[in-house]
Amino acid sequence: MDTLSNTKKLLGELIAFPTISSNSNLDMIHHLALYLSNAKAEVEIWQDTTGSKANLFATIGPNVDGGIVLSGHSDVVPVADQDWTTDPFEMVERDEKLFGRGSCDMKGFIASVVAMAPQYALLDLKRPIHFAFTYDEEVGCFGAKALAESLRQYGIQPAVAIIGEPTSMRIIEGHKGCYEYTTQFTGFEGHGSSPEKGVNAVEYAAQYVNHLLELKSELRTRAPAQSRFDPPWTTINTGSLIGGVAHNVIPGKARVDWEMRPVQRSDADYVKDSLNRLCTHTLIPAMQAISPEANIITEVIGEVDGLEPVAQNEAREILRELTGAKEADVAPFGTEAGIFQDLGMTAVVCGPGSIDQAHKPDEYVSLDQISQCLEMLEGLCDRLT
CATH class of the missing domain: 3.30.70.360 (Alpha-Beta Plaits)
Incomplete structure (x- = not known):
């Protein structure tokens, strides 16, 4: 199965988990952990104090500082009182688009990076690739804050963070807090x-x-x-x-x-x-x-915290090289990127799908956007080796 087909399959599985912020995300996290473990990743699952939520942090490559983090949040916003034409928790493919709650915000990115994991595992990596999937972004970024504390506790120091919120694959280097x-x-x-x-x-x-x-x-x-x-x-x-x-x-x-x-x-x-x-x-x-x-x-x-634009930003330069984009923008919406920046990483926001589709009925991500994301992630291989 090619990477795009595998991404579509995995995205359908992820959409089927109703990970509204008020619900547990554990089933989805354990599902992703199995995928990543099969790709020879070293997987950590860090639960919150209630035991009903968890962050996932996985690594492929050497146990050294300076890695690249691919991050996304597992939770989605509610569907109550929204007029969906299909079941929001069953992915539907129509007109070159993949419909379902969380398809663009942001399970499309999560599916893409996890589908790439087997390819990363075959490389002779000189710097590690990390996968960070958090809980409760939509209600206050509580999972990312807990993840930051875990990284500090275990002395894990990546250098670059790419947060895959839906930006239509534009590079976002700043947003307000x-x-x-x-x-x-x-x-x-x-x-x-x-x-x-x-x-x-x-x-x-x-x-x-x-x-x-x-x-x-x-x-x-x-x-x-x-x-x-x-x-x-x-x-x-x-x-x-x-x-x-x-x-x-x-x-x-x-x-x-x-x-x-x-x-x-x-x-x-x-x-x-x-x-x-x-x-x-x-x-x-x-x-x-x-x-x-x-x-x-x-x-x-x-x-x-917001993501403050900085003059020296390795994450931005990597994505400029991989996407061909000459410019990096700022955005009006918030993300978890500032939390990673506070840890000393350079950070950008870049992912498939449009923010205009997020939180709405009949949310979707286009296959073209998923393909662009996979192309960017495949280009990352040279940076890792």
Whole structure:
């Protein structure tokens, strides 16, 4: 069976695993482990604390630093309330396209790299090729963060990471981060006729949001001089402000859901430090002067670092050589690439399929895109030897 046919077969098998983020991914991970073990890869499966999720990390080649990582996430988004014309967990081939949930985001890439494993195993590799398949990317990149800790723990130090998110095989060398928070305000309830006797959680939440708006404006002035993002600065969005129970009751609870999309980590640190000073030195002392139990607590929903474009990027240069592309772009969507970059690797995002198909009903990846991906992966053989 040729590599394209094997990729199609494997993709059909992977789509059949309903690895929605709320479900376990273990069956799919063990299925991939069997494929890679048969290709003589050294396979590690690292489970999360619940035992229901796992990362897979496999290696073909010498046990040395400086390897190349091919990475993808195993989880997919839900299909509930989507109008599919076929079973989303049964691959359908039609009009030179492969339909199914996760076909482009991102099981098409995973199937491609695993189908290439037997070819890599036949090479006299001078640097290792690593396969990294993670859990829970769609809900906060939790698997990739755990994988990073495992790599640190075991002293594994690859040099290059290629994350196969759907980019239509364009090279993406940068994207913003995504930091999401919920800030809870605990005040002190009372009768609306005596507001000075209570701690109005909604009013303190409003002051917090006002500071977010000030920071939002200020961040425009911090945009890097040559920023290629659209917009070029770090953004802040206030998603919701919820609190109170009635017109005449001083609200004792309020909640602000908000996010920022930093173009550089220093912006994220700046925002968090400024908000911490506001709460610690101004808001909380004023609240606790009336009620010692009053407080403000921020819960981190997710902090996913962006991929910062850098001048020296071996991953980018490898893919330029393999794909023939002269340019590398930046993208508006987030990936796990920044986590690999934080480990000291050069990283790019490049994979088959279009992001325009991701998360939608009748998601698909074209056979042409899969073929382009396999051609790139075959070209990687020279880099490994």
